[in-house]
Amino acid sequence: xxxxxxxxxxxxxxxxxxxxxxxxxxxxxxxxxxxxxxxxxxxxxxxxxxxxxxxxxxxxxxxxxxxxxxxxxxxxxxxxxxxxxxxxxxxxxxxxxxxxxxxxxxxxxxxxxxxxxxxxxxxxxxxxxxxxxxxxxxxxxxxxxxxxxxxxxxxx
Numbered sequence: 151x152x153x154x155x156x157x158x159x160x161x162x163x164x165x166x167x168x169x170x171x172x173x174x175x176x177x178x179x180x181x182x183x184x185x186x187x188x189x190x191x192x193x194x195x196x197x198x199x200x201x202x203x204x205x206x207x208x209x210x211x212x213x214x215x216x217x218x219x220x221x222x223x224x225x226x227x228x229x230x231x232x233x234x235x236x237x238x239x240x241x242x243x244x245x246x247x248x249x250x251x252x253x254x255x256x257x258x259x260x261x262x263x264x265x266x267x268x269x270x271x272x273x274x275x276x277x278x279x280x281x282x283x284x285x286x287x288x289x290x291x292x293x294x295x296x297x298x299x300x301x302x303x304x305x306x
Contacts, residue, residue, distance in 0.1 A: 151210075153217035160221055165262055168214065172266070175207045179272045186279070194287050197280045204276035211270040218263040223261065227250045 151171065159167050182200060229252035 151217075151284045152155065153213065153220060156217040156222060157221055158215060160259070161198075162175065166245055168262070172211065172214070172269070175210060175273075176269050178203065179207065179276070184278060194284065197284050197287070201280035201284065204273045204280065208270060208273040209276060211273060215263065215266050215270050215302055218266060222256050223257045227237055228252075229256070240272060
């Protein structure tokens, strides 16, 4: 999804469409978090699947989070500038009020950003966890001589 598409959804008040697009990813992250809490992920194949899927979700959410951050900042700065343009002589308290009002005007966007950023962070943590657990499984298997990964020596 491009930042332009996200911008258009936000401008038209259709942020729910953005949630619909990511709903399966959010649910998947929640389901796997529950499985990790219960300790049900021990299999190498499951961990590899979790790693691949979490990486894909991270790739999907990252541009959305970046676009939401950009949109929020743009709206915030534009609102502040618009407020200050109306004033002939700007006082310190005017600048503070402008900043306060512009921040309040993007509070809903900040909430959306928080939701998407939370799932982006969760996907990132899944990636790190799966990599760590896979590395541990491979090391344990190799140490026990029950698994071999990598090249086979050609020397006798």
